[in-house]
Every structure is written in structure tokens, then in C-alpha cells.
Amino acid sequence: MAGTNPQRDAVLGGPAIILIEPQLGENIGTCARAMLNCGLTDLRLVRPRDGWPSSSARASASGADLVLDNARLFDRTEDAIADLSQVFATTARNRGMIKRIMTPREAASEMRAQSSAGLATGVLFGPERTGLFNDDLALADTSLTVPLNPAFSSLNLAQAVLIIGYEWYQTGDVAPGRYLHTGATRPANKEELVNLFSHLEEELENSRFFSSPGKKPSMIRSIRNCFQRMDMTEQEVRTFHGIISALTGRKRSTPKE
Template identity: 50%
Template sequence: MPTDTPPPAPQPVFVLVRPQMGENIGAAARAMLNFGLSRMRMVEPRDGWPNPRAVATASGAAARVLDHAGVFATLPQAVADCAFVFATTARGRDLTKPVMTPERAMEHARALVAAGRRVAVIFGPERAGLENEDVARANAIISVPVNPEFPSLNLAQAVLLCAYEWGRQAADVAPEVLALAGTDLARAIEIEKLGDHFEERLEAAGFFFPPAKAEGMKLNLRNLWSRMPLTRADVQTLHGMLRQILRRRDG
């Protein structure tokens, strides 16, 4: 039957291994959906499934992540169809594996998914994290560079970090933008005229003294205006200030 719902975009599967609290499962679902992820699997959730506390914490749209979550008896079953598995852990392991930051791991995951391979990211239970037996089944480790004196992350926090890196690398978002609040940046001609106005008023006030330094002082002022991201509203305000000062002086 035709449907208006587009198929989900290729993405990794997030696997919660022996999660303990329903609230954390729900919070993990919210973190996933924040960044466009919807494929969750669970291994032996402590309090069984479905879990009303998880649904209540997920609240709203994120509940659909839980509606379609798969529940498995063992980790090997949960990742059986995956070609590459990442294990998230903060503790040192006596295992020889690549250790990646969340940023690098999700970059690698994107390349694998783009090549048609299914990727899983596994997260351990809240009390102690993944066991060595769990990590041994992973191809690589994700380790977050946290405070070594307090390395423990909440389950939902760990999910959020990985989901954020996945979503960030997909979005074409500038690292910094200027919110203009309904105005536009001033054009070069407007900045030029503002500089002229200031020079005129400052000249009349005797600011450019001694004469030998006047040109250098004017140059510094022009450089000042060019460094400032002035909006058209800013320019109009500064012109208005100069006019009002002149009116008060002449009044």
C-alpha cells in the first residue's frame, strides 16, 4: 500500500545493553530523535519491556523510537546483522582495539553506512557500563575525553554525545552566525559615510591634535569601523547620536 511517510535515512543502530531504568531508556530515545536517529535496540532491559516509565520520559514524538525498538536476549543476537560495532566505554580495557572519539567514530560510521553496511553503537548499563565480554564483540571503542577523576557518563548523556556527532556531520551548519534581529549588515558605502560624519564632527571639536598625527588618527578610526560588524540600524543610531550632540551644543 502506498504511504506518505518516507523511509528512514540510512543510520546506525543504537543498542542499549542491559539498561536498568526506564527513565534512562526514554531519555536516550529523546536524545536520538533530537539528531534524527530512530533505530534503537535493547538487550535484556532489567525491568522488562514495554516500560511505562520509558514512554513517559520519551514523551511525544520520541515515543515512536521506543515503539519500534527491538528487544533481544543477548548482545550477539542484537548485533548479528551488523558489519561494524562500536562499544562506548570510559574504562581502560585489556583489549587491543582502535579507540576513537565520538567525532571520529561517527565519521567512520557515516562512511560505512554510505557503503551499505549496517553499523551498531552499543551502550552499557548505568551501574558499571559494558563488560569486557561485551566490548570484545566490538570492532572499535568510542571513548569520550572526560575528566579522568570523574569519567562516568549517564546512559542518555553517552547516547546524546554520539547522536550529536552523527547529526552534526550531516547538517550544513555554520559554526557561527550573526543574528541580525530584523536588520541587515551595513553596506560599505554606509560605513564610509559614517566615517565621514565622525571625522567631520571630531575635526570641528579639535580632536585631531596635534596636526602631525591627524592622518594616523583618522586611519585608526577607519580601521575601527571596518572591524565592527555594524548593521544598518547601528549606523543610523550613530548618525543620530552625532546629530543630537551637535543640536545640544548649538542650542
């Protein structure tokens, strides 16, 4: 299912994806493809079996060259996670270790909170055949398990990366299709909204709407909050300027673009 559009803004960043001893270049490539679909760009490889760089990985990436071009190679898992504040380990078994267990959705919310605080996070994936080694699992803070059919829970490497990447992407509230955008207008920016607030508040002041000075700050916050929830477009802001001017009988100069 193709849906690439280089003319649209890219959403990039996110937690590091660390592949430990991936067996095939093709699997690295499909992981890179899954990552870029979800805006993840930090790929780290620990001892890939077929070496690096890999032409088979690039062929399987289907254009996710940005991820492969910036992939970093490490000899040890410890080095690959050295700059991370929190590490999640993908595993279907606890291996006798006591760790927090999270679903991808829970982990994504926590990683997003860490990222907002300026802290780096990452997710460990083990070899395709065996999964994570115990020594690598011991380096993680949290076990990450995908809740699937208990009688058949078998994901390939790229599928696992995609599930986690998708949950991360959803926490950013940037899912396509949330708004219908025809190109005739665009969402109003904060400068335009503040200009509208100033216009409205000026006229409310002139009409003595703020009869209680002590309540004025909270009333202004309530008015602004109401408009913020409207997700106004640039054209809607202009319309409201016109409404205010019509009601007050005073024209106002058009806000600067």
C-alpha cells in the same frame, strides 16, 4: 529546551543504538529522546531489567514515540548486532583488550562513511552502574571514548547517547541555521540548475566563447562547478536567466516548474 516542529522534514536513520541491560525504563526513555533529537531511530534493547514495553520509558521520552515504537528486544548481544558490519563499544577502560580507540567525532565520520557504502553500524552501551561487560566489549571492533575532564568523567546513559548522536548528526552537514530561509524563495533544485546551465552554455556557444573544442568540456565543468558553489535559490536562477537574455537580446521561455 523545547524545539519540536512536526511541520518540518525529519532527518531519520543512522547507526543502531544498543542498550545492554538498561536498569530503568526512565533511562530508556531519555535515551530515545536523545536519539530522536539527532535523527537516530534504531533502538535495540538487550535484556532490559524492568522488562519491555515500559510505560515509564514512554513517559520519559517526551514524545520520542517513533523510537520506542520501533525498538527491538533481544536476549543476547550477539543477536542484537547480527546484521551490523561494524560495532563501536562505549567504554572508559580498555579492560586489557587491544582495540582501536576513537572519539565520538572520529567514530561518527567512520560510521557515516560505512552508511554511505550501504553498511550498517551500531554503538553498544552497557548497564548504567557497571558499563559494558567484557564479553560484550569483545564483540566490538572499536572502543569509543569521550574525551572529558580526566578528574571527573561521569556521564549518564542518555548524555552518552546524545554526545554520539550529536557528532553523527553533524557529519551529515544538516545543522539548522546554516541558511536563512524566509519562505519567499527556496534553494534551487538540480533540474532548475541544469536548465540554467543549458541556457548559458547555449548562448556561450552562439557567441563562439568555446574557441577551442578540445577545452570545451573542462570549461563547461568549471562554469557549472562555479555555479554549484553558489548555493543558488530558485529566484536567483530566474534572475540569471533574465541576465543572460538581456545580454544576448534573446528572450527564452520560462523554465517549467
